[in-house]
Structure formats: structure tokens, C-alpha cells
Amino acid sequence: MAKAPLCLVADIGGTNTRVALSDGTVVREDSVRKYRNAEHDGLESVIRSYLAEEGVERVDGVCACAAGPVKDGVATLTNLDWTIDIETLRRATGARFSALLNDLQAPGHALGHIAHERLIPVIDGPxxxxxxxxxVNVGTGFNAAPVHESEYGRVVPASECxxxxxxxxDEADLRLARFVEKAHGFPGVEDVMSGRGVERLHAFVTSEAGAPVTWTTSQIIPAIDSGTDALATETARIFCRLLGTETGNLALIHLPFGGIYLVGGIARAFARHYGPCGFAEAFRDKGRFAEFMxxxxxxxxDDDFAPLTGCAVHLAHLMR
Incomplete structure (x- = not known):
């Protein structure tokens, strides 16, 4: 049996970049390393540091996914002042094969290669x-992408939704939109359904209660989990309802009868709160289309390394 090619895969987020080695479609779990973006001036610096630490001189292929739009082989990160292109990947690794994906395309390619025990049910269905x-990715930012099977292989179109x-x-949502607009200029999905979105929701809830405070997501999530802070619980309720509503909107647009997958650190952090906070009810709140939902x-x-797996799967397909 031919030896699987050695490849490098990278997942570039707004805060951290994860890098790993893969043998074909299989990521070496013991090779995964995380780097703080603030400590590097670009992806090439991260990759060179990684290869030096792993004692690897070159790889056969390289694929990275970035949290931002990718066009003509160039990625511009939404929440990080880095610009990444195919030439950067080749120069840093010496790889013959290279690819660059949007951060939602990568998990899309990973579907079907994730262990069943890593899937936490939110809404049962066929x-x-x-x-x-x-x-649907909910992390530092928000994005979603459909995943289509075709006779030529899997197609995962990029998106910036x-x-x-x-x-x-309702009226409360309108007040929230105006609250976000005052701070940000435009009340977008990412402004209320993301890491910083949780912070804005909590700021809104505490302002509505007449006791405004400024908490970080790392303060809000534990308060939600404890169940002892009423305003944190209300923040969770609004977050889950909005996410359910928007996920339902996207379901009607794309008709994903093969299933909907929530990914990202914030999506995982709320996993046990979706039920009690009304995610399913908001998802199905579509008037006469409620039954259709x-x-x-x-x-x-529940797999933090799914984007790396998706990069490996996509690259293996290209190399074939």
C-alpha cells in the first residue's frame, strides 16, 4: 500500500491559529499546536515556527482555512490584520500542492469524517x-455554508452571511438592533451571535435592567453555566432564540435535508443551553412552515479540530 502523503493543515481564527500534520485525510492528533496570532506578524511566521518545532523540512501539500473571504487564492481575515495567499503557503512549506479555504468550507469538507460521539443532538430529525x-459556525465570528454532493466531489460554496x-x-429585538447600531453602526448577525455578540447581548440585557456592566465572554459563559445570575440567564435565552431563528432562516434558504451542523467554540459552549433556552422553538417559528421545519x-x-480534518480531506481530494 502506498504511503499517504505528508501534509500540513492550518486553521486561522481571529485569535489563534492551529497547525497540524496529516497523513492523507487523517490528522495526526499529537501534532496539533496552537499559536496566538498576536505573537506573530503573519501566517508564514506561524508555519515556519511549527515546522522547526516538529523537525519537518518540507511537506507534500498544504491547506489552510481562514476566518474571512477567500477570492482568487487570497484570504482577507475579517477579525485579524493578516492577508494570506497561496504563494505564502508554498513559500513557507515548499509544498507542491496547496489550497486555501474559507473557515466554513473546511468543516463542510470534514462532515462524514467526524466520530459519531462528537455529534451532540440539538433537534432530532431525519x-x-x-x-x-x-x-453554521459560531465562534469569534459567525458564518454559514451549504454542503453539496456532486458527481465531481463535494462542493462547499464560500459565504459571508x-x-x-x-x-x-418583536419589539425587544428592535430595541436590541438599535442598541447594537449605536455601538457598531449596523446590527448584523455576527454582532449578536458570536463571541463578541454574547458580550453585546449581556450589555443590552444589563442596560435594559438599569444596571449596565461590561463583561467579557469569559465572564459571561461561567455565569450562564452556574445558573445563579438572572441577567446572564436572560442573555443565554436571547442568544439561543436568535441563533435558532437565524439557523431556521438558513435552513429554509438551503434546504439541508442531510442535517445542520453547529460548529465553533461559542456554539459548543451553549450546547447544554439550547434546549431550556428555546432554540428549537425559535428554529420552527416560521408560521405556516412550522411543520415543514x-x-x-x-x-x-463537538470537535475543535474539525476544520483541520476538513483541510486534510479537501487537500487529499485535490492531490488525487
Whole structure:
């Protein structure tokens, strides 16, 4: 049996970059390293540091996914002042094969290569084999991408839907939109459904209560988990309802009868709160289409390294 090619895969987020080695479609779990972006001036610096630490001179292929739009082989990160291109990847690694993906395309390619125990049910429902799927990322930012199977292989179109208008269902949502607009200039989905979105929601809730405070996400999540802070609990309720509403909107747009997958650190942090905080009810709140919404299943993909796996799978397909 031919030896699988040695490749380098990278997941570039707004705060950290994860790098690993892969043998074909399989990521070497013991090779995963995380680097703080603030400590480097670009991806090339991160990759060169990684290869030196691993004692690897060159690899056969390299694939990176970036939290921002990718066009013509160039990625511009939304929440980080880095610009990444294919030439940077080749120069840093000496690889013959290279690819650059949006951060949602990578988990889309990973679907079907993630262990079943890593899938946490949110809404039970049928998953039709071979049908379109949907990946929704909630982390430092927000994004979503459909996943289509074709005769030429899997297709995961890029998207930047985190920057469309946030959903407004009632008067409270309208007050929230105006609150966000005052601070940010535009009430987008990412402004209320992301790491910083949790902070804005909590600021809104405490302002509405007449006791405004400024907390970070790392303070808010433990307060939500403890269940002892009423305003943190209200923040969780609004977050889960908005996320359910927006995920339902995306389901109607893309019809992912193959399943909907929530990914990202914030999506995982709220996993046990979706049920009690009304995610499913908001997801299905589509008037006469409420019954239609029962055709979709939703799970949390509890695998922090899914983007790396997706990069490895996509690169293996290209190299074939």
C-alpha cells in the first residue's frame, strides 16, 4: 500500500491559529499546536515556527482555512490584520500542492469524517443520505455554508452571511438592533451571535435592567453555566432564540435535508443551553412552515479540530 502523503493543515481564527500534520485525510492528533496570532506578524511566521518545532523540512501539500473571504487564492481575515495567499503557503512549506479555504468550507469538507460521539443532538430529525447539509459556525465570528454532493466531489460554496441583518421578531429585538447600531453602526448577525455578540447581548440585557456592566465572554459563559445570575440567564435565552431563528432562516434558504451542523467554540459552549433556552422553538417559528421545519435535524459538532480534518480531506481530494 502506498504511503499517504505528508501534509500540513492550518486553521486561522481571529485569535489563534492551529497547525497540524496529516497523513492523507487523517490528522495526526499529537501534532496539533496552537499559536496566538498576536505573537506573530503573519501566517508564514506561524508555519515556519511549527515546522522547526516538529523537525519537518518540507511537506507534500498544504491547506489552510481562514476566518474571512477567500477570492482568487487570497484570504482577507475579517477579525485579524493578516492577508494570506497561496504563494505564502508554498513559500513557507515548499509544498507542491496547496489550497486555501474559507473557515466554513473546511468543516463542510470534514462532515462524514467526524466520530459519531462528537455529534451532540440539538433537534432530532431525519438526515437524508446524499442530501445537502449546512454548517453554521459560531465562534469569534459567525458564518454559514451549504454542503453539496456532486458527481465531481463535494462542493462547499464560500459565504459571508454573518454580516447580513440580525433577525428582528418583536419589539425587544428592535430595541436590541438599535442598541447594537449605536455601538457598531449596523446590527448584523455576527454582532449578536458570536463571541463578541454574547458580550453585546449581556450589555443590552444589563442596560435594559438599569444596571449596565461590561463583561467579557469569559465572564459571561461561567455565569450562564452556574445558573445563579438572572441577567446572564436572560442573555443565554436571547442568544439561543436568535441563533435558532437565524439557523431556521438558513435552513429554509438551503434546504439541508442531510442535517445542520453547529460548529465553533461559542456554539459548543451553549450546547447544554439550547434546549431550556428555546432554540428549537425559535428554529420552527416560521408560521405556516412550522411543520415543514420538522424535516431538519440539528447537531453540535463537538470537535475543535474539525476544520483541520476538513483541510486534510479537501487537500487529499485535490492531490488525487
Amino acid at each position: 438526515r437524508q443520505s446524499g442530501a445537502s447539509m449546512l454548517v 454573518g454580516h447580513i441583518n440580525m433577525p428582528v421578531r 420538522e424535516q431538519f435535524s440539528v447537531v453540535v459538532l
